[in-house]
Amino acid sequence: xxxxxxxxxxxxxxxxxxxxxxxxxxxxxxxxxxxxxxxxxxxxxxxxxxxxxxxxxxxxxxxxxxxxxxxxxxxxxxxxxxxxxxxxxxxxxxxxxxxxxxxxxxxxxxxxxxxxxxxxxxxxxxxxxx
Amino acid sequence: xxxxxxxxxxxxxxxxxxxxxxxxxxxxxxxxxxxxxxxxxxxxxxxxxxxxxxxxxxxxxxxxxxxxxxxxxxxxxxxxxxxxxxxxxxxxxxxxxxxxxxxxxxxxxxxxxxxxxxxxxxxxxxxxxx
Amino acid sequence: xxxxxxxxxxxxxxxxxxxxxxxxxxxxxxxxxxxxxxxxxxxxxxxxxxxxxxxxxxxxxxxxxxxxxxxxxxxxxxxxxxxxxxxxxxxxxxxxxxxxxxxxxxxxxxxxxxxxxxxxxxxxxxxxxx
Amino acid sequence: xxxxxxxxxxxxxxxxxxxxxxxxxxxxxxxxxxxxxxxxxxxxxxxxxxxxxxxxxxxxxxxxxxxxxxxxxxxxxxxxxxxxxxxxxxxxxxxxxxxxxxxxxxxxxxxxxxxxxxxxxxxxxxxxxx
Amino acid sequence: xxxxxxxxxxxxxxxxxxxxxxxxxxxxxxxxxxxxxxxxxxxxxxxxxxxxxxxxxxxxxxxxxxxxxxxxxxxxxxxxxxxxxxxxxxxxxxxxxxxxxxxxxxxxxxxxxxxxxxxxxxxxxxxxxx
Amino acid sequence: xxxxxxxxxxxxxxxxxxxxxxxxxxxxxxxxxxxxxxxxxxxxxxxxxxxxxxxxxxxxxxxxxxxxxxxxxxxxxxxxxxxxxxxxxxxxxxxxxxxxxxxxxxxxxxxxxxxxxxxxxxxxxxxxxx
Numbered sequence: 001x002x003x004x005x006x007x008x009x010x011x012x013x014x015x016x017x018x019x020x021x022x023x024x025x026x027x028x029x030x031x032x033x034x035x036x037x038x039x040x041x042x043x044x045x046x047x048x049x050x051x052x053x054x055x056x057x058x059x060x061x062x063x064x065x066x067x068x069x070x071x072x073x074x075x076x077x078x079x080x081x082x083x084x085x086x087x088x089x090x091x092x093x094x095x096x097x098x099x100x101x102x103x104x105x106x107x108x109x110x111x112x113x114x115x116x117x118x119x120x121x122x123x124x125x126x127x128x129x130x
Numbered sequence: 131x132x133x134x135x136x137x138x139x140x141x142x143x144x145x146x147x148x149x150x151x152x153x154x155x156x157x158x159x160x161x162x163x164x165x166x167x168x169x170x171x172x173x174x175x176x177x178x179x180x181x182x183x184x185x186x187x188x189x190x191x192x193x194x195x196x197x198x199x200x201x202x203x204x205x206x207x208x209x210x211x212x213x214x215x216x217x218x219x220x221x222x223x224x225x226x227x228x229x230x231x232x233x234x235x236x237x238x239x240x241x242x243x244x245x246x247x248x249x250x251x252x253x254x255x256x257x258x259x260x
Numbered sequence: 261x262x263x264x265x266x267x268x269x270x271x272x273x274x275x276x277x278x279x280x281x282x283x284x285x286x287x288x289x290x291x292x293x294x295x296x297x298x299x300x301x302x303x304x305x306x307x308x309x310x311x312x313x314x315x316x317x318x319x320x321x322x323x324x325x326x327x328x329x330x331x332x333x334x335x336x337x338x339x340x341x342x343x344x345x346x347x348x349x350x351x352x353x354x355x356x357x358x359x360x361x362x363x364x365x366x367x368x369x370x371x372x373x374x375x376x377x378x379x380x381x382x383x384x385x386x387x388x389x390x
Numbered sequence: 391x392x393x394x395x396x397x398x399x400x401x402x403x404x405x406x407x408x409x410x411x412x413x414x415x416x417x418x419x420x421x422x423x424x425x426x427x428x429x430x431x432x433x434x435x436x437x438x439x440x441x442x443x444x445x446x447x448x449x450x451x452x453x454x455x456x457x458x459x460x461x462x463x464x465x466x467x468x469x470x471x472x473x474x475x476x477x478x479x480x481x482x483x484x485x486x487x488x489x490x491x492x493x494x495x496x497x498x499x500x501x502x503x504x505x506x507x508x509x510x511x512x513x514x515x516x517x518x519x520x
Numbered sequence: 521x522x523x524x525x526x527x528x529x530x531x532x533x534x535x536x537x538x539x540x541x542x543x544x545x546x547x548x549x550x551x552x553x554x555x556x557x558x559x560x561x562x563x564x565x566x567x568x569x570x571x572x573x574x575x576x577x578x579x580x581x582x583x584x585x586x587x588x589x590x591x592x593x594x595x596x597x598x599x600x601x602x603x604x605x606x607x608x609x610x611x612x613x614x615x616x617x618x619x620x621x622x623x624x625x626x627x628x629x630x631x632x633x634x635x636x637x638x639x640x641x642x643x644x645x646x647x648x649x650x
Numbered sequence: 651x652x653x654x655x656x657x658x659x660x661x662x663x664x665x666x667x668x669x670x671x672x673x674x675x676x677x678x679x680x681x682x683x684x685x686x687x688x689x690x691x692x693x694x695x696x697x698x699x700x701x702x703x704x705x706x707x708x709x710x711x712x713x714x715x716x717x718x719x720x721x722x723x724x725x726x727x728x729x730x731x732x733x734x735x736x737x738x739x740x741x742x743x744x745x746x747x748x749x750x751x752x753x754x755x756x757x758x759x760x761x762x763x764x765x766x767x768x769x770x771x772x773x774x775x776x777x778x779x780x
Contacts, residue, residue, distance in 0.1 A: 547758030
């Protein structure tokens with residue numbers, strides 16, 4: 001079976017590598033964008049190819065992870081969304097999208113995998129028979 | 131015990147009356163705003179007095195129920211949010227706030243009461259011991 | 261707003277009356293069938309008119325509430341299902357449909373209303389943006 | 391159908407009356423104890439007759455609502471438990487029992503009814519087929 | 521500690537191998553049946569030895585994964601059930617058992633492990649004190 | 651990122667090793683106490699350093715895992731708690747803390763990891779914006 005593709009938006013290279021590696025171990029492919037703009041372009045080119053979005057909140061440029069997630073949901077309404085942050089967690093209740101997960105750094109790779117797979121399993125069943 | 135106060139943002143008078151009545155029967159007081167701007171002003175004046183927000187999505191003016199809810203959560207991060215709509219339901223996954231409920235019209239008064247009381251019970255326990 | 265319609269399958273007249281009354285108080289209309297066959301016919305005639313199904317398990321005839329619920333879900337995959345029973349509860353894990361609720365008699369009218377409105381609120385949001 | 395019986399432990403008479411009335415409206419019978427000791431005795435006499443426990447935390451005497459709930463669960467392991475409190479909410483995470491609900495005063499009657507009926511519906515289904 | 525045993529019903533050998541391997545990595549033993557009939561026989565011989573059921577839907581013969589799961593629940597009412605499918609997902613709401621999970625192919629091994637372990641953890645606690 | 655620290659209370663050395671190893675694989679550090687008293691001392695010295703508690707129930711001495719968990723929650727109200735047991739599972743509904751998980755031995759390492767990461771993800775989000 002061809003692995004599912006996760007869109008990662010993360011400007012710190014080292015963290016990006018760790019995320020990609022954790023996802024490979026869990027059986028997923030990844031595409032890494034290093035700015036919010038780049039992630040939004042990847043979504044606008046072809047959103048349905050992505051099974052999920054994993055996004056940092058603060059990134060270089062005027063757009064943030066909050067913007068990436070809203071655009072992802074406009075193009076692919078059921079897409080699972082995971083935010084990662086070291087410091088802007090408090091804004092999540094006002095700026096996050098429904099059904100999203102926020103991981104506060106530092107988090108263990110296994111926390112990411114559980115969040116991602118739980119959201120995918122739920123979204124798969126919500127998408128049946130509409 | 132003094133009833134808790136629910137902020138209602140709804141421009142249709144008839145629906146507003148029905149909502150107020152349903153909430154009185156369930157043991158709540160209400161304050162009705164007929165535009166998004168008016169609801170935002172009521173929140174900015176004193177947000178903590180409201181136990182929950184119940185908002186229509188489309189209202190007269192440039193602001194919408196999505197804006198009211200984001201402002202409510204900025205000022206009162208744990209406030210339960212219920213959206214009501216006849217037609218813009220699809221935007222909820224991109225524009226709604228986390229943990230909110232969307233009621234699609236027509237809905238029964240008892241659906242509103244269950245949504246409101248479930249959110250209040252959850253929020254009460256989430257707010258303990260932080 | 262026109263009330264939503266709940267299909268009730270219940271052969272005991274007295275209980276049927278009590279259910280109809282509880283649903284009226286909560287803001288719902290009802291259609292009562294007194295056999296499983298009759299309920300299945302009502303579904304086959306026009307399933308989408310029903311917002312939810314409330315069914316006894318044991319009824320006169322060869323078909324049961326388990327059959328009514330499966331047929332309802334084939335015709336209307338997201339329809340909320342509530343089973344009522346005095347004695348066949350144990351079969352629910354093998355014969356029930358996913359996401360259904362089983363109420364064991366005796367239950368209070370408020371238990372029925374909470375079960376129904378919680379399922380309707382969940383189904384409404386699951387049905388968005390597919 | 392004979393109404394189910396809820397054990398209430400509450401020393402303030404006025405609040406006790408309000409609770410009994412809310413439960414009658416929802417279709418339940420109640421037995422009120424005005425001390426923790428009295429509630430524990432009522433449980434020890436015959437625990438299975440109670441469908442649920444609704445208990446204040448602070449009451450006259452050395453025992454508290456935390457003690458009543460633990461004794462109730464020892465005698466009737468699946469019994470739904472709702473605590474009510476004006477001020478000791480913070481202890482709930484250390485002193486409460488699993489799956490319980492804590493209502494912080496002031497709460498609306500409808501919050502109590504939703505908490506009670508949700509717990510009863512869940513407990514009913516958890517108890518099937520063991 | 522002796523590993524728990526998962527019953528797998530899957531007629532495609534390659535997928536069967538992948539499932540067994542994913543389960544070994546997560547700490548489980550497996551028994552693979554290549555038809556629904558064979559899986560049902562394994563259940564009828566001794567159902568309690570299985571901690572969970574993982575079943576494809578379409579398999580050779582007249583019986584399907586829907587039948588395997590119903591038989592499993594008749595013999596072992598709390599057994600966690602996971603269905604896997606490439607194409608018959610839409611029938612799940614009518615043919616699945618309560619509390620089951622449906623994984624749509626392609627899925628990552630980590631999705632299977634999260635679904636299985638979440639169901640086992642829930643079932644373990646539901647089974648206490650009845 | 652520095653791994654998060656999990657407090658383990660377990661008197662059987664072999665099981666303790668297995669737990670530590672499972673947690674390392676998932677990306678966590680551990681501190682092992684071999685009595686309830688020792689675990690309580692570790693908590694009283696500096697509770698906030700622990701991200702979660704994993705405790706056996708029966709241990710040498712007069713104190714049990716139930717006591718360790720209550721003390722942990724008094725000092726760190728949101729701390730995730732997982733109990734492990736081979737035989738005292740029935741007491742959990744009376745002696746456990748709210749929101750805790752009980753794993754019945756034998757359990758697979760992946761069950762522990764899913765329980766721990768799910769609780770951490772939930773607690774992280776509950777802790778936002780109070």
